[in-house]
Amino acid sequence: MKPVNKTYLIFRHEFLNTVKRTGFIILTLALPVLGFLGIGVYQLVTSIIEPPVAEEVTIGYVDDSGEFDRYTRQGYITLLRFDTPDEATQALVKGDIEEYIIVPSDYSSTGVISRYTLEKQVETPPSIYSAIKKFITYNLLAEKVPLDIVNLVESPLALVTTRLTETGAVAPEQGGYGNVIIPGIFSFLLAFSIIFSSNYMLSGLVEEKEDRLIEVLLSSVSARQLLTGKILALGAAGLIQVAIWLASLPLLLSLVSSTLGGFFSTIQLPGNFIVLGIVYFVLGYLLFVVIAAGVGAISTNTREGSQLITIFTLPIFIPLWFSSLLFIFPDSPIWVFLAIFPITAPVEVMLRLGVTDVPTWQLAASIFTMVVSIVGVLLITIRVFRTYLLMYGKRPGLGKVLSMALKG
Amino acid sequence: MKSKVMLKAEEVHSLEISEVTKSFNHTRVVDGISFDVEPGEIFGLIGPNGAGKTTTIRMIMDIIRPDAGRIKVFGESLSERTKDSIGYLPEERGLYKKLSVLQSLLYIASLKGVGSQQAQSRASELLERVGMLAHKNKKNEELSRGMSQIVQFLTAIIHEPRLIILDEPFANLDPINTELIKEIIFEQRGQEKSIILSTHRMNEIEELCDRVFMINKGRGVLYGELSEIKSRYRRNSVFLEYEGELGELKGIASRRDHRGSTELILDKTTTPRAVLEELMRRGLKINRYEVSTPPLNDIFLQVVGEASE
Numbered sequence: 001m002k003p004v005n006k007t008y009l010i011f012r013h014e015f016l017n018t019v020k021r022t023g024f025i026i027l028t029l030a031l032p033v034l035g036f037l038g039i040g041v042y043q044l045v046t047s048i049i050e051p052p053v054a055e056e057v058t059i060g061y062v063d064d065s066g067e068f069d070r071y072t073r074q075g076y077i078t079l080l081r082f083d084t085p086d087e088a089t090q091a092l093v094k095g096d097i098e099e100y101i102i103v104p105s106d107y108s109s110t111g112v113i114s115r116y117t118l119e120k121q122v123e124t125p126p127s128i129y130s131a132i133k134k135f136i137t138y139n140l141l142a143e144k145v146p147l148d149i150v151n152l153v154e155s156p157l158a159l160v161t162t163r164l165t166e167t168g169a170v171a172p173e174q175g176g177y178g179n180v181i182i183p184g185i186f187s188f189l190l191a192f193s194i195i196f197s198s199n200y201m202l203s204g205l206v207e208e209k210e211d212r213l214i215e216v217l218l219s220s221v222s223a224r225q226l227l228t229g230k231i232l233a234l235g236a237a238g239l240i241q242v243a244i245w246l247a248s249l250p251l252l253l254s255l256v257s258s259t260l261g262g263f264f265s266t267i268q269l270p271g272n273f274i275v276l277g278i279v280y281f282v283l284g285y286l287l288f289v290v291i292a293a294g295v296g297a298i299s300t301n302t303r304e305g306s307q308l309i310t311i312f313t314l315p316i317f318i319p320l321w322f323s324s325l326l327f328i329f330p331d332s333p334i335w336v337f338l339a340i341f342p343i344t345a346p347v348e349v350m351l352r353l354g355v356t357d358v359p360t361w362q363l364a365a366s367i368f369t370m371v372v373s374i375v376g377v378l379l380i381t382i383r384v385f386r387t388y389l390l391m392y393g394k395r396p397g398l399g400k401v402l403s404m405a406l407k408g
Numbered sequence: 409m410k411s412k413v414m415l416k417a418e419e420v421h422s423l424e425i426s427e428v429t430k431s432f433n434h435t436r437v438v439d440g441i442s443f444d445v446e447p448g449e450i451f452g453l454i455g456p457n458g459a460g461k462t463t464t465i466r467m468i469m470d471i472i473r474p475d476a477g478r479i480k481v482f483g484e485s486l487s488e489r490t491k492d493s494i495g496y497l498p499e500e501r502g503l504y505k506k507l508s509v510l511q512s513l514l515y516i517a518s519l520k521g522v523g524s525q526q527a528q529s530r531a532s533e534l535l536e537r538v539g540m541l542a543h544k545n546k547k548n549e550e551l552s553r554g555m556s557q558i559v560q561f562l563t564a565i566i567h568e569p570r571l572i573i574l575d576e577p578f579a580n581l582d583p584i585n586t587e588l589i590k591e592i593i594f595e596q597r598g599q600e601k602s603i604i605l606s607t608h609r610m611n612e613i614e615e616l617c618d619r620v621f622m623i624n625k626g627r628g629v630l631y632g633e634l635s636e637i638k639s640r641y642r643r644n645s646v647f648l649e650y651e652g653e654l655g656e657l658k659g660i661a662s663r664r665d666h667r668g669s670t671e672l673i674l675d676k677t678t679t680p681r682a683v684l685e686e687l688m689r690r691g692l693k694i695n696r697y698e699v700s701t702p703p704l705n706d707i708f709l710q711v712v713g714e715a716s717e
Contacts, residue, residue: 006488006519009515009518009519010519013515017506211502211503211504212498212500212501213501213503213504215466215471215496215498215500215501216496216498216501216502216516216560216563218469218471219471219491219494219496220491220492220516220519220520221519222470222488
């Protein structure tokens with residue numbers, strides 16, 4: 001009889017079963033389809049709806065300082081003078097004006113202006129704030145400095161940053177939000193792919209356990225062949241999923257770029273991103289799928305398995321939850337810890353690559369801890385797998401699993 | 409040289425278990441058991457619940473490893489190759505719900521090293537044999553419990569194994585399907601294959617098995633040919649159905665009346681033959697005269713009872 005590679009047979013069976021799952025197909029296609037759909041809807045809506053015409057707004061003002069009587073037209077906002085606060089209040093109540101302000105006589109020394117409105121607001125709407133500020137600034141400065149200087153003061157600061165290398169040349173990787181987009185999206189997809197792969201591993205094993213198939217399988221193949229075949233099959237399926245997502249990204253981004261303007265043309269990929277992306281995908285995937293296999297071996301049903309695996313998969317999202325803090329404080333020791341801690345490492349490193357330079361020692365430490373964790377968890381899982389996979393209806397406690405794994 | 413090889417092949421046991429021991433959590437589940445299974449026999453592996461039968465079978469299948477002792481299948485230590493020469497129907501068994509009957513058979517056959525074409529023709533042949541060819545494309549979840557169990561049985565023999573281990577093969581089967589599976593088991597024995605049958609139903613063991621090994625609390629307590637074991641546990645009594653007056657007989661310790669028959673318990677001074685001759689001499693009309701052998705069930709209960717005393 002021709003020798004057959006049983007690991008390959010398990011791989012083929014598991015791979016085909018996974019990629020044929022409705023859930024897998026929907027999830028794989030959901031991202032590109034939803035992306036195209038979103039852009040399409042945006043384009044449709046913007047083409048059929050005319051931009052709203054700004055309504056004329058009248059703001060009253062009472063000038064006790066006697067310095068503000070020009071530049072009363074700011075865009076669609078008109079400032080209308082009243083002699084007393086009572087007159088302004090009456091106009092407000094009657095609806096002749098939307099709101100009013102009082103510039104006190106000591107404004108030049110206090111800088112405080114009082115505003116009165118009928119609306120309940122968290123803060124002054126930006127358009128109103130901007131109109132009042134311009135009205136005040138132009139009246140104060142127009143006759144003292146040239147008008148183009150006043151315009152400059154009023155405009156936001158245009159700060160163009162250029163990053164240089166240690167030799168003083170312009171660095172190829174310039175940073176900024178354009179640099180974060182791809183790592184950000186990739187880390188998000190990576191987290192999802194890892195979670196779905198580990199759930200497939202878990203549900204597959206628990207189903208085989210619930211359907212009493214495990215003993216039939218283990219009478220034909222070894223626990224190592226079964227585990228290896230499953231891990232490789234789910235890895236291949238996960239890789240295909242991420243590849244489809246990544247392949248659809250350039251098309252989506254170019255569509256978004258043409259729709260939303262020039263920002264997306266600034267998108268850059270960090271230099272070592274592709275290599276590290278593959279390394280962390282493989283390591284992250286292996287770690288979680290091996291954990292899922294161990295959890296599947298000791299779980300008695302799907303619900304129990306899902307609850308147990310969540311303890312491990314939930315922390316994957318920690319780097320994403322705190323990503324806004326990462327942008328503000330990129331060099332905090334917390335991020336170094338998250339990049340080295342194996343469960344958060346894949347997503348954290350991907351995010352940090354977009355935000356800042358990750359020192360080589362941190363990458364090395366991170367990869368080292370992940371490899372050690374994978375080997376450790378794998379050894380425990382293989383021991384747990386043989387024993388607990390055939391135990392139906394009773395789940396061992398954590399202490400028992402660990403003591404058995406250590407004793408062998 | 410050729411004749412030497414053939415001679416050696418004839419001597420090889422299908423299964424050889426020597427002094428095998430296994431403990432879980434400091435509890436000895438299997439304690440130094442030894443037995444052999446020969447080609448062309450149906451071998452009963454019996455014992456009460458928790459006696460160590462399933463652990464023994466899992467060790468034969470190399471699913472778990474013994475702590476001590478030796479297991480050989482067709483003269484070889486356990487390996488991937490020996491797994492392929494064994495067919496196994498576990499007590500806890502199932503099928504992939506979403507796969508069809510044919511797909512299930514082909515997948516298991518492929519894992520046992522059978523080529524695709526060979527597996528196809530063997531699957532069709534077996535499905536035809538059990539009258540399920542028309543259901544080959546049905547999903548397993550659509551099958552009745554009995555049909556599903558027949559498919560599970562077929563997965564155990566699709567790769568034409570030389571050693572077949574069946575753990576409670578008749579549970580949940582109706583009488584017709586039970587007979588069908590029995591027929592196939594006898595066919596397999598006829599092809600010089602070895603069948604290990606593990607069941608709680610002693611009548612099935614009596615009907616099917618040539619030899620038995622009984623395990624209790626991890627230890628072997630009975631081993632040998634079924635007829636020899638029954639003779640060893642004989643009660644020295646005879647069953648008699650007659651017409652007329654029996655009267656007093658020499659050498660009879662006591663008598664028990666059953667429905668339609670009488671059991672005569674003999675003392676040590678007489679034999680069944682001497683009693684029959686005396687009855688014939690008296691001219692009694694005898695419709696049945698049978699030297700009693702205890703049912704296996706009684707032996708089972710006696711042995712388990714003795715062990716727990």
